[in-house]
Amino acid sequence: MQKRINIQNKRARFEYEILDKYVAGIVLTGTEIKSIRLSKARITDSFCEFNDQGELFAINMFIEEYLYGNAYNHKPKSSRKLLLNKKELKKLNKEVQAGGLTIVPLKMFLNDKGLAKLEIALCKGKKLYDKRQTIKDRDNKISLDRVKKSY
Numbered sequence: 001m002q003k004r005i006n007i008q009n010k011r012a013r014f015e016y017e018i019l020d021k022y023v024a025g026i027v028l029t030g031t032e033i034k035s036i037r038l039s040k041a042r043i044t045d046s047f048c049e050f051n052d053q054g055e056l057f058a059i060n061m062f063i064e065e066y067l068y069g070n071a072y073n074h075k076p077k078s079s080r081k082l083l084l085n086k087k088e089l090k091k092l093n094k095e096v097q098a099g100g101l102t103i104v105p106l107k108m109f110l111n112d113k114g115l116a117k118l119e120i121a122l123c124k125g126k127k128l129y130d131k132r133q134t135i136k137d138r139d140n141k142i143s144l145d146r147v148k149k150s151y
Helices: 012-015 028-038 086-098 128-150
Strands: 006-007 016-026 047-050 056-059 079-083 099-112 116-125
Touching: 012 016, 012 099, 012 116, 012 128, 028 099, 047 086, 079 086, 086 099, 086 116
Parallel strands: none
Antiparallel strands: 006 099, 016 079, 016 116, 047 056, 047 099, 056 079, 099 116
């Protein structure tokens, strides 16, 4: 039985308002996928951007070097190409260039075939008062759960 890999970016849900979600494949080398299968990756500081050819890349995604990689090991913080349909890429590119939107990775996981996938989201940055409201809502939910549990 294969271990479930679920690397999340919890900070993104607090910092950004999520408008639309997509699931993208990632172009990886052999040592990168082996490190991901060992849960040795972080996507907290990462973001996505387009290059001149209209290809989408994940920037600042940290994948730790594979322990047994030798000379064939990868760079931990290199940019990695994301795989989406042409239609989705054009739509995302148009949305990012039109307004103050950004593309942020939310979750990295392995699908049923063992391929690494990245759930990305088209996001709009939250203001300070929106973040405060999020904190208030979370605290209210916790206190409500405590009251329900006591009864």
